[in-house]
Amino acid sequence: MDDSTGLASLLLHRYTNLRVVGVDLDLLFQDTPLLEFFMSRKWTVNNTWPKNVLSNMVRVVVLWRWGGIYSDNDVISVRTYTLPLNAVGVAIPGLLGNGFLSFSSHHPILWSLMGNMKRGFIPDQWGSTGIHPLTRVMMEACGTDDAMSLMKQLPFSCANVTIYSQSYFSPFHFMDPLLNFKSDGKKEFDKAMNVSYSIHLYNKITKWSVVTVGRNSIYEITAKNFCPLTYSRASMHSNFF
Structure with missing residues (x-):
């Protein structure tokens, strides 16, 4: 762990x-549907985002084994989580997000998700082990192939x-x-x-954006408070x- 700035120790x-x-x-x-796929290293070949694929796999396996709440490291919690476990949220219309997941251990959806991630992997497609398999598995579990219709009834x-x-979420x-960086947010x-x-700050897209102190952007307000x-x-x- 890099602690050259001393921030990690302070935190x-x-x-x-x-x-x-x-x-x-x-x-x-071990003993998961993803073992063979992980060991094969197929997810590292001709893949633009191997770290992201590994992260997608690890979060699901960890939740399968121990349960709990997962969030991406660019997701900021803004209130105590009081919803029951076993929850997912919409990322965009028609697709569920895997940047925030809440599950009890050994939930059957997670087992199905691991198998779907392996079968649906596409090296050059962002989300082929993330938002897409999660959406497919939940749509199958809900008995529909019309995600947009289902998402009109939420929760x-x-x-x-x-x-x-x-x-x-x-x-x-x-x-x-860039809405997160605009003044007066x-x-x-x-x-x-x-x-x-929670608030998702999308570091993958916004990593070169600048937060100017005193402009009260959503990003700055979130950082100040949380x-x-x-x-x-x-x-x-x-x-x-």
Whole structure:
């Protein structure tokens, strides 16, 4: 772990429930539908996003084994999670997101998802082990092939999983990622806070975007309120980060 700035140590000291752990991947994938696929390394061949594919696989296996809540590292929690386990959210109309997942251990949907991820892998397609198999598995479990129709009824439960609208976990659309960086975002931020449990910042798309201190963008307001230590370090010697 890189602690050259000292921020990691500060975070570990401030938040006592924060842990940094390693993983034995060969052991993790044992006795799961993804073992053969993982060991074959097919997911590393002609693939633009091998790290993303590995991350997609690991999150599902970890939830299968131990249960709990998973979120991407560019997802910021903005309130205590009070919804029951076994929940997913819409990413965009017609597709479910895997940036936030909540499941009890050994949930059958996760087992089905692992098999679907393996069978549906396409090296040059973003999400072929993420949002697409998750959507397929849930649509099959709900007995429909019309995702758009199903998503008009949210929240909706089937197979002991509840599907929530986009506003719950990623209220700001990734097709307009720069919305998070626009000045005077308090109105949009306050509106999201009525129902949202998290905000997705889409670092993959916005990693070169700049947050200017004092402009009250959604990103800055979120950082100030929910990542105060990181925000103070980022803005200590500069008016942008």
